[in-house]
Amino acid sequence: MKTAKPAQSPLEIRDLVKSFRTGFLQSKKVTAVGGLSFSLEEGEIFGLLGPNGAGKTTTLKMITGLIFPDKGEVKIFGHPSAEVKARARIGFLPENPWFYDYLTAREFLRMAGGIFSLRGPALEKRINGLFDQLGIAHAADLPMRKYSKGMLQRAGLAQALINDPDLVIMDEPLSGLDPIGRRELREIILGLKARGKTVLFSSHILSDVEEICDRVAILARGRLREIGSVESLLDMGTNGAELEVGGDPERIGAIADTLALEWVRSMTGGRVIISADADTATVLRAFLDAELPILELKRHRRSLESIFVAQSEKAKKEA
Amino acid sequence: MGPILALASNTYREAIRNKVLYSIGIFALLVILVGNFLTDISLHNDKRVLFDVGIGLLSTFGLILAVFTGTSLIYKEIDRKTIYLILTKPVGRAQFLAGKMLGLTASVYLVLGLMFVLLVGQSLFMGTGAPPQLYKAALLILFEVFIVISITTLFSSFSTPFITGMLTLGIIVIGRLLPDLKQIILTKYQADAMRDLADRLLQVFPQLYLFVPNGHDFNGQYVSLTAEFVTWGYIGWTALYALVYSGIILMISAVIFRRRDLT
Ligand SMILES: Nc1ncnc2c1ncn2[C@@H]1O[C@H](COP(=O)(O)OP(=O)(O)OP(=O)(O)O)[C@@H](O)[C@H]1O
Ligand SMILES: [Mg+2]
Numbered sequence: 001m002k003t004a005k006p007a008q009s010p011l012e013i014r015d016l017v018k019s020f021r022t023g024f025l026q027s028k029k030v031t032a033v034g035g036l037s038f039s040l041e042e043g044e045i046f047g048l049l050g051p052n053g054a055g056k057t058t059t060l061k062m063i064t065g066l067i068f069p070d071k072g073e074v075k076i077f078g079h080p081s082a083e084v085k086a087r088a089r090i091g092f093l094p095e096n097p098w099f100y101d102y103l104t105a106r107e108f109l110r111m112a113g114g115i116f117s118l119r120g121p122a123l124e125k126r127i128n129g130l131f132d133q134l135g136i137a138h139a140a141d142l143p144m145r146k147y148s149k150g151m152l153q154r155a156g157l158a159q160a161l162i163n164d165p166d167l168v169i170m171d172e173p174l175s176g177l178d179p180i181g182r183r184e185l186r187e188i189i190l191g192l193k194a195r196g197k198t199v200l201f202s203s204h205i206l207s208d209v210e211e212i213c214d215r216v217a218i219l220a221r222g223r224l225r226e227i228g229s230v231e232s233l234l235d236m237g238t239n240g241a242e243l244e245v246g247g248d249p250e251r252i253g254a255i256a257d258t259l260a261l262e263w264v265r266s267m268t269g270g271r272v273i274i275s276a277d278a279d280t281a282t283v284l285r286a287f288l289d290a291e292l293p294i295l296e297l298k299r300h301r302r303s304l305e306s307i308f309v310a311q312s313e314k315a316k317k318e319a
Numbered sequence: 320m321g322p323i324l325a326l327a328s329n330t331y332r333e334a335i336r337n338k339v340l341y342s343i344g345i346f347a348l349l350v351i352l353v354g355n356f357l358t359d360i361s362l363h364n365d366k367r368v369l370f371d372v373g374i375g376l377l378s379t380f381g382l383i384l385a386v387f388t389g390t391s392l393i394y395k396e397i398d399r400k401t402i403y404l405i406l407t408k409p410v411g412r413a414q415f416l417a418g419k420m421l422g423l424t425a426s427v428y429l430v431l432g433l434m435f436v437l438l439v440g441q442s443l444f445m446g447t448g449a450p451p452q453l454y455k456a457a458l459l460i461l462f463e464v465f466i467v468i469s470i471t472t473l474f475s476s477f478s479t480p481f482i483t484g485m486l487t488l489g490i491i492v493i494g495r496l497l498p499d500l501k502q503i504i505l506t507k508y509q510a511d512a513m514r515d516l517a518d519r520l521l522q523v524f525p526q527l528y529l530f531v532p533n534g535h536d537f538n539g540q541y542v543s544l545t546a547e548f549v550t551w552g553y554i555g556w557t558a559l560y561a562l563v564y565s566g567i568i569l570m571i572s573a574v575i576f577r578r579r580d581l582t
Contacts, residue, residue, distance in 0.1 A: 020582070061581075061582070064403075064406075064407040065406065065407065066402075066403060066406060066407065066580070066581045066582075067580040067581060067582055068578060068580060084409050084410065084411050085409065087407060087408055087409045087410075088409045090407070092403070092404075092407035094400060094403040094404065094407075096400075097400075097403070097404060098399050098400050098401060099401060099404070100329070100333045100401055101333075101337075102332070102333050102336035102337060103329060103332060103333055107329060107332060108329070108404075110325075111325045111326065111328070111329040112404070112408065113325075114321060114322070114324070114325025114328075115321070115322045115325050115326075115405075115408045115409065115410055116408070116409070117321045143336075156404070159404055163408075
């Protein structure tokens with residue numbers, strides 16, 4: 001017998017590989033995921049980022065048991081993902097969820113509950129609660145073919161949460177939602193975290209990810225490029241600074257060039273990137289001597305977007 | 320069992336609201352209505368013919384419904400990605416197939432039930448009564464439909480609706496004509512080994528002729544439903560045959576479907 005471990009990781013992925021055969025007579029092989037490993041800690045919000053075709057959906061499908069890895073393993077709360085039991089404590093929202101045309105959201109949720117052996121008044125209460133929370137109570141008894149994209153997304157989330165899962169997995173949950181819907185979803189995700197749940201989702205919308213994720217992984221061409229807390233990723237290599245200078249951009253540029261610094265034009269003049277090895281005081285003095293107004297000096301931070309773009313391009317070059 | 324029933328009841332609900340089932344059902348009801356009244360005023364003003372035509376229509380529409388709805392049963396789930404919402408919950412793939420199959424069977428049975436009620440009503444209206452043979456024949460049709468739905472489930476677990484439809488139709492034709500095929504083989508091949516092999520091969524196909532014991536199937540004789548030969552014992556063992564055969568087919572489907580990537 002195994003002794004009970006104090007904290008079982010909600011999700012452990014090791015050396016996951018998946019390729020697809022496509023083309024005439026299945027002759028072409030596309031590696032969608034090429035050796036991916038990471039694991040989640042209980043109670044965290046984890047963002048899976050990456051450009052189109054990076055392998056995010058493929059990874060999530062392997063986790064949820066829809067497709068089978070060529071190599072490697074996935075464990076959900078200790079159970080291999082091929083086991084039915086592994087799916088007892090998860091909730092999954094697929095990319096652009098689609099439902100049965102002639103069923104209402106309530107009927108679908110009753111079935112979803114039935115799968116988890118939920119029934120009776122407790123199930124009805126849970127369903128109504130989810131509809132209220134997700135703002136689709138008014139459409140609960142409408143056939144789902146009449147739903148808008150955002151409503152489908154909400155119904156998809158409702159069915160993912162029916163069993164009060166400990167690990168919620170979502171593929172592009174923010175797509176198709178308006179700004180209000182996105183804010184609501186962010187709040188729902190934070191609410192899940194507050195209740196000790198673990199959340200894993202993929203996204204392209206970096207501002208939202210930056211705001212709510214504890215950790216992120218950047219995937220490109222099926223491989224992990226970066227992983228870590230949002231803070232640590234953004235702070236990496238942040239010794240430099242950014243200087244906003246007013247006045248004639250040509251003059252600003254000339255001074256920046258003599259100091260061998262990068263610069264860009266801006267609305268008010270120019271923005272000079274002070275690299276880590278440059279002396280900030282020297283740079284400031286140069287502009288003050290030229291009698292150009294210093295508008296702002298701030299610590300230079302990478303944005304998630306710049307990391308994302310840089311990693312995507314690096315992966316492309318390597319391929 | 321819980322997940323299977325949850326899936327079956329929603330499949331049933333989805334199916335009976337679908338226009339395809341509706342329209343085939345309504346068309347079938349019309350045909351039975353018109354067909355039997357026409358039969359009545361025809362030359363053979365005979366209850367035997369009324370029953371045979373009615374049951375023949377019931378059987379034909381049962382098969383049409385089974386093939387039409389069964390072919391897209393699994394394919395549509397994958398194509399529309401609704402399956403992503405189901406199989407990511409604690410449901411086994413075999414349970415999924417069983418639930419879909421049972422739900423569809425129930426919806427086809429509903430339409431057949433309505434058709435049968437109409438047939439009985441008509442018989443009573445025309446004073447011919449509704450003898451037990453009529454009920455027995457209807458039961459046999461339900462068994463056959465069950466087998467056919469399991470076969471569509473098998474094919475649709477790995478192929479497209481068109482191929483599924485073609486293969487299923489082929490199997491229906493073979494299954495109905497098995498006694499004739501056997502006869503042909505027996506006259507053509509003299510070698511025992513060959514006969515044996517052919518016999519084994521034919522055993523694999525569903526013995527669908529068992530479910531339509533009227534017409535020429537029995538020693539080339541025209542046997543009508545009104546004949547008393549369909550006993551309750553016969554009904555019992557054909558039911559068992561249908562259950563066992565469908566069960567085996569479902570298990571094979573599950574084995575094929577188990578490792579399939581749902582992309
Ligand atoms: N069923 C399939 N057959 C063939 N190739 C596939 C299949 N599914 C995915 N791929 C390929 O695998 C790669 C990864 O696809 P995946 O859908 O996982 O990307 P993604 O990161 O989810 O992209 P997006 O942001 O566009 O949703 C792509 O090159 C894609 O073409
Ligand atoms: Mg995707």
